[in-house]
Amino acid sequence: MNHTDKQNPIPGEASRKPIGVFDSGIGGLTVVKRLAITLPNENIIYFGDTARVPYGSKSNSTVIEYSIQNTKFLLQKNIKALVVACNTASSIAIPDLKKMFDIPIIGMIEPGSRMALKKSQSKNIGVIGTRATVGNLAYSKEIKKLNSSAQVVEKPCPLFVPLAEEGWIKHQATFEIAEEYLNELREIGIDTLVLGCTHYPILAEVIQEVIGSKVELIDSGVASSEVIKTELEKLDLLSDSKTSGVQEYYVSDIPAKFKEVAELFLGREIEHVHKVDLEVLISEY
Amino acid sequence: MNHTDKQNPIPGEASRKPIGVFDSGIGGLTVVKRLAITLPNENIIYFGDTARVPYGSKSNSTVIEYSIQNTKFLLQKNIKALVVACNTASSIAIPDLKKMFDIPIIGMIEPGSRMALKKSQSKNIGVIGTRATVGNLAYSKEIKKLNSSAQVVEKPCPLFVPLAEEGWIKHQATFEIAEEYLNELREIGIDTLVLGCTHYPILAEVIQEVIGSKVELIDSGVASSEVIKTELEKLDLLSDSKTSGVQEYYVSDIPAKFKEVAELFLGREIEHVHKVDLEVLISEY
Numbered sequence: 416m417n418h419t420d421k422q423n424p425i426p427g428e429a430s431r432k433p434i435g436v437f438d439s440g441i442g443g444l445t446v447v448k449r450l451a452i453t454l455p456n457e458n459i460i461y462f463g464d465t466a467r468v469p470y471g472s473k474s475n476s477t478v479i480e481y482s483i484q485n486t487k488f489l490l491q492k493n494i495k496a497l498v499v500a501c502n503t504a505s506s507i508a509i510p511d512l513k514k515m516f517d518i519p520i521i522g523m524i525e526p527g528s529r530m531a532l533k534k535s536q537s538k539n540i541g542v543i544g545t546r547a548t549v550g551n552l553a554y555s556k557e558i559k560k561l562n563s564s565a566q567v568v569e570k571p572c573p574l575f576v577p578l579a580e581e582g583w584i585k586h587q588a589t590f591e592i593a594e595e596y597l598n599e600l601r602e603i604g605i606d607t608l609v610l611g612c613t614h615y616p617i618l619a620e621v622i623q624e625v626i627g628s629k630v631e632l633i634d635s636g637v638a639s640s641e642v643i644k645t646e647l648e649k650l651d652l653l654s655d656s657k658t659s660g661v662q663e664y665y666v667s668d669i670p671a672k673f674k675e676v677a678e679l680f681l682g683r684e685i686e687h688v689h690k691v692d693l694e695v696l697i698s699e700y
Numbered sequence: 701m702n703h704t705d706k707q708n709p710i711p712g713e714a715s716r717k718p719i720g721v722f723d724s725g726i727g728g729l730t731v732v733k734r735l736a737i738t739l740p741n742e743n744i745i746y747f748g749d750t751a752r753v754p755y756g757s758k759s760n761s762t763v764i765e766y767s768i769q770n771t772k773f774l775l776q777k778n779i780k781a782l783v784v785a786c787n788t789a790s791s792i793a794i795p796d797l798k799k800m801f802d803i804p805i806i807g808m809i810e811p812g813s814r815m816a817l818k819k820s821q822s823k824n825i826g827v828i829g830t831r832a833t834v835g836n837l838a839y840s841k842e843i844k845k846l847n848s849s850a851q852v853v854e855k856p857c858p859l860f861v862p863l864a865e866e867g868w869i870k871h872q873a874t875f876e877i878a879e880e881y882l883n884e885l886r887e888i889g890i891d892t893l894v895l896g897c898t899h900y901p902i903l904a905e906v907i908q909e910v911i912g913s914k915v916e917l918i919d920s921g922v923a924s925s926e927v928i929k930t931e932l933e934k935l936d937l938l939s940d941s942k943t944s945g946v947q948e949y950y951v952s953d954i955p956a957k958f959k960e961v962a963e964l965f966l967g968r969e970i971e972h973v974h975k976v977d978l979e980v981l982i983s984e985y
Contacts, residue, residue, distance in 0.1 A: 465757065466757065466758060466759075466762075468757070472750065472751065472753070472953055472955045473751060473953070474751075474953070474978075477751075477978075546955075546956045546957065547955075547956065550956045571956075573862055573865070573866060574859070574862050574863065574866060576862075577858055577859050577861075577862050578859065580858070581858060581859060586876075586880070587876055588873040588876040588877045588880070591871075591872055591873040591876065592873045595871070595873070668757055668758070668759070670757045670831075670832075671831045671832065671835045671856075672831065693762075
């Protein structure tokens with residue numbers, strides 16, 4: 416018993432560590448929402464790099480550098496696993512993060528791609544995202560790596576992020592913009608549509624109505640939450656806590672309307688928001 | 701004669717130096733467009749800090765630091781005057797820039813405010829801008845400093861920037877969004893509306909139609925071009941060239957669709973675009 420106690424002095428200590436989640440901004444809060452549904456007893460620490468958003472327009476080396484800083488910051492908070500809740504960072508930085516850090520690291524692209532292939536009958540899959548994500552064809556490459564006969568069409572929808580942040584989830588203008596963006600994908604006859612941006616689940620209702628009820632929407636936040644649950648189970652790192660998990664939020668800037676938008680994305684009140692000094696982040700991590 | 705030659709070895713040399721213009725991104729190209737109309741024989745050098753856009757969500761000290769770097773970069777290109785074609789940098793960094801650099805420096809806020817007061821009969825003035833600009837009340841403060849009895853109402857229109865960048869200048873969705881944003885200002889009964897973001901002149905037609913033909917729109921790019929013309933005249937620094945000026949463009953990143961959007965903003969083909977390495981910008985300026 417003594418020997419076991421030394422290895423694990425407090426029973427369940429390692430498993431009660433929080434899950435870390437980072438994003439370039441606030442979009443990743445839709446992933447936290449899903450994670451808290453899938454793993455309600457887990458503690459979650461979120462870091463949103465709101466001072467340096469967006470990552471999509473930055474060079475690969477910058478995105479990798481920022482992702483490493485964000486991960487080091489979360490590791491210092493003693494996380495047991497990491498969710499990269501940012502499609503840009505997922506597509507660029509995950510190989511480097513996996514090389515550098517010895518914890519389970521889950522992105523958006525692979526879980527979302529696997530779920531799309533699982534749900535799709537026709538293997539005609541659509542992907543919508545920011546101009547940067549779509550420009551990199553990150554989902555197309557991943558889906559075709561997993562199933563070379565799949566057909567993937569990607570379409571950038573740049574107005575969806577500001578529409579989600581405005582909270583115009585049922586506005587007539589949102590329907591018209593969705594019509595304009597999704598018309599082409601509807602005509603191609605996809606049966607599955609990946610929401611390739613963590614902001615987009617906010618507009619899921621409009622997107623579903625415009626693309627048609629027969630098309631299955633894939634929320635990468637749902638997909639990645641299931642993957643991390645399986646990973647933690649395998650490693651015996653699921654929390655044994657019987658009470659609801661606690662969420663803590665760190666951001667590098669608190670822009671105007673932050674609380675309002677964050678709560679829309681998270682689906683509930685946001686508490687425990689701390690501002691991280693960017694200079695400290697850069698120099699210490 | 702010799703004495704004069706020594707002071708000014710090539711006649712008109714100082715006056716033939718370019719005018720420098722910087723912005724956090726590409727919005728400032730609408731200012732370049734106006735500047736080239738007002739001063740067709742002047743050479744212009746533009747720097748768009750596309751890698752670090754937007755400035756609006758950054759701290760004051762960061763905006764000042766970036767503005768100093770951008771100005772030093774342009775000074776190295778031998779500019780004779782500077783236009784800060786970014787509302788955020790104009791409202792925050794101009795006092796520091798004026799202290800540090802001994803050339804004429806013109807922003808957006810003061811010229812736009814003066815022109816609004818000049819055009820307005822009722823002194824009921826509206827201002828639209830990004831959430832950051834409106835949050836700072838930069839135009840309200842400037843207008844009230846110039847005329848304490850003026851009434852100013854500011855309204856953020858966050859979707860106008862992405863709509864302008866999408867080029868949806870006559871889209872039904874743009875009209876509906878403008879209706880939503882401008883309804884309140886129309887009901888208040890303003891007679892003058894300041895376009896407090898350098899992207900907004902792209903949407904001037906929709907904005908004019910929605911706000912009504914009796915409301916005068918103020919383009920700060922037009923206002924600042926007139927101010928810089930007057931300044932250069934006073935200092936005897938207007939170019940004596942009889943041929944059309946040349947424009948050169950530097951950006952810290954070339955994002956997707958850059959050329960298309962830049963040409964929409966500039967109103968003509970864009971040539972001579974150079975990418976500036978951000979690390980060089982930070983370390984050398």
